[in-house]
Amino acid sequence: MRTRVLAAVGAVVAAVLAPATANAESTTVVAQGLDNPRGLAFDAHGDLYVAEAGRGGEGPCFPGPEGAEVCFGDSGAITRIAGGAQSRVITGLPSIAARDGSGAIGPSDVDAHDPGGLYFTVGLGADPAVRAGLPPLGQNASAWLLRGHPGGWEQVADIGAYEAAANPDGGLPDTNPNSVLAAAAGRVVVDAGGNSLLLVHHRGISTLAVFDTRTIDGHPVQPVPTSVARGKDNALYVGELTGFPFPPGQARVHRVRPGLPPAVVADGFTNIIDIAFDAQGRLYVLEIAHNGLTSGDPTGALIRVDHDGTRTTLASAGLIMPGGLALHDGAAYVSNCGVCPGGGTVVRIPLG
Template sequence: MRTRILAAVGAIVAAVLTPATATAEEPWTVVAEGLNNPRGLAFAHDGALYVAESGRGGEGPCIPGPEGDEVCFGATGAITRVAKGEQSRVITGLPSIAGRDGSAALGPSDVDPQGHGGLYFTVGLGADPAVRNDLPPLGRNASGWLLRRHGHGGWKQVADIGAFEAEQNPDGGLPDTNPNSVVATSAGQVVVDAGGNSLLRVFGRHAIRTLAVFDTRTIDGQPVQSVPTSVVERDGAFYVGELTGFPFPPGKARVHRVVPGQGPRVIADGFTNIVDIAFDHKNRLYVLEISHNGLLSGDPTGALIRVNHDGSRTIIAQEGLTMPGGLTIRDHEAYVSNCGVCPGGGTVVSIPLG
């Protein structure tokens, strides 16, 4: 699944590397810029915004990419903090795997700075966990892991999501791990593994339990994996958005509600390639699509969509959203990591919700 997702993204990366910028017609504010493949983001209790940057790869080692090109490893992933108009990378030197141009990287994928015990973040891999054996120590010890900030600019291991996938393989498919989203709770951290099609609760380094598995569906006669990308906690349950796997059919992505001890239940559908979800203060669901017309369309335009209480949908933003990578909501504004596959050209924009 990793290969086909990267190939689809790669097909439209050329159009993305010169990202759209907010115009006078778009009442957005750029709150962070110059980011490398920005993905998940979240606010801390003190009002600071943290952003996971997947980096821009590096000098290697390199391995074959999805279309025969090389993707190369480097220590260019980071966690950025934005506060009082200033931004700085507070954790650097994290794993990153990307093409030679640095686009569509796999690295730090999400962050939760409000957790019990500090700031937690996931680092993606998008491959069989066994490939870590071919990476430098940094890749073996951090790619495919849930990590936690430790000290000034440091980090420590929390849970090896990749090892759990290799040993337990909850969905029964080929081993594939890509920790893509995390929410910290009083009962441990909950992680979405997009590669493993699973929702996991972490109690410690060697204590991981499967909360839910998202099954493969048949769509138009073809098997399509769920590829869950995002998780948020609300009203005692977990809400999970899905990308949908190859061929990334438009209009088939869903949002699930998972109550621990029960199976996933679809609570909203009809979306395309969901990359993140969030709720506002009125308990309305917002869905961020990485590509509104689908990853095989060649169109890099994403969309931010609100699900109203009556079930109707409102497109909050579309034009100007370029392969967005993450969403969070604070007060009456949505914060979106824009150009989530861009090396150096990624931004975070705030979008009024009205």
Template sequence: MNHPRRWLTVLVVAATVVGAVGPASASPVSSGRSAARIDVIATGLDNPRGLTLAPGGLILVTEAGRAGTGPCIPGSAGPEFCLSATGAVTAIQHGHQRRIVTGLPSLGTRNASEVLGPHDIALTSAGALVTLGLGADPALRARLGRAGALIGQIVRLTHYVPRRFADLAAFEAANNPDRGQPGTGPDSNPYGLTPVSGGGVVATDAGGNDLLRIDGKGRISTLAVFPVRPTPGPGGAVIPMHFVPTTVVRGPDGAYYVGQLTGFPFPVGGAKVWRVVPGHAPTVYADGFTNIIDIAFDRRGRLIVLEIAKNGLLSGDPAGALIRVERNGTRTELASTGLVTPTSVAVGGDGSFYVSNKGTLVGVGEVLRIRTPR
């Protein structure tokens, strides 16, 4: 088992060795009504996703990668996904960036319109843990062969090499926690992570519609199952809308808070933040959002919500939004202009926000630093 501070020391060295790219550009961008300052601190990323902040000013971001040449499997929504080894973890520190982990498995459509791979990263006493997305029936994973065996799992990075830690896809195949809800079947897409004591994590399975607890030995248990809701579709017919939990964070009160993307038809204002206390049914904490991709809490205990598409995923508008929710429920849009399909947010010690931007694009993904009026 790796000691977390020792592991971080290795990362800090790796992020600053000769050959690091930099310095990254700084590009102030007006975000409209909030007059936020947005600086680009990393560029050239392939589908950047989860962010985590570490001591020493180190920022780690997962890259889901690029479309591959195969083997291929059908995804849960129909399109075919093909395997590659283009997933990565990039370290950013003091104006420099470098891919410190490469060759992670990734699944992408042939036209790169959708890529699943390294989705999130958490630093624990068991080391760095990364979710690897699947987005399909776990039974199909075998078709990917040995190169795709880690897809659908949480892996631990040991000396920059991924080792199996917890197999969420196998858990879904064996248990299917949302069984019996309309329109559901075995489907696993490991996504968000938050660390817990003992080297474990709590994770969202965006395909399984559930929240899972994984202890320091990789043993999995179900914390919550989220509802499928009947929702009017584009033609007026009522269809089952899946929950699609994308993100989890532990709140100031010790409860878990889960952000909801929603499945098709991705209704504007239809996404919610749910509060989960183990042993109790999930309850709605805040609603009226659109396609939540990540959440966090700031130093004052205020909820921060990141929307990947503020006008809805079916709108064709890639603009996202960063929103702060006060304790009394008042909401402020902190930034939108300059946010293009953003995928993750982290709050710095000085109150700055770090955002993975252009998180569904290849080769042009970014990490932004956003500073807003207090």
């Protein structure tokens, strides 16, 4: 389970550190200057919230999963976009990034469904035990589901501790809370490191589904689930990145129903970072790297899957390592340049 959703950026990061915007004529930028923007969500008033993974900080610094030095800081944030203006409404959140601030791990996704507060995940991408060596902020907020409110945030569920104790997929302990979704019983959380789908409820945490490692071209490849969305049938759907070597065309979307193993409902994608459904029940898939994370090409893609299986690429050129997707009022909103410190944007793509 030694995986990071955005760890395999390598030379790709160096190619995209400049500010990036999608270049389609109909695409507009609604927010800019973001630090490694990831998941995003609308509230009931139409305000848009974005999780910024931050740009690391002054340290402590230590070897990252690939050996290069990464540094801890408190540059993670949640940004609100409302009335044409953007502002960071929650700041001082954990962030671990390269020295240049790229490829950060920090706030991963946000759920604005509850009028009483914002729920958001903070990633880690490592054995939960490494938190013991972090400053108090990292110990108390990394690999957690948190709830934001005016004046700060509070702890909701320690996803890292659950991975350490329950270890749903049975591999080496690894946790990276990513996508979060409101549910009747609480909050559903995807743990990309733990290859699991979890339910956070008033009694604690329980496992909804585990996604198994498979063999591709003779290599074991972990699923690395990154995203969860609810379909019109009320089932949960989970998109997967697929782990190293991040083979193109091997990412899938699973359907999860209580008491049943995950069932693949769509495949043939590459490195899925987020999914969503529109009001008609059509599936939208966001690929972080359309040609694969090891290709050196940072171009992503937004793909719609119709009910008959027809696939339409709605946007690709200009989507640079996108980090999250939300649908609202006939348009897709994508966090663009999701590995860029200060160069991240949110773009609006009309769906027609």
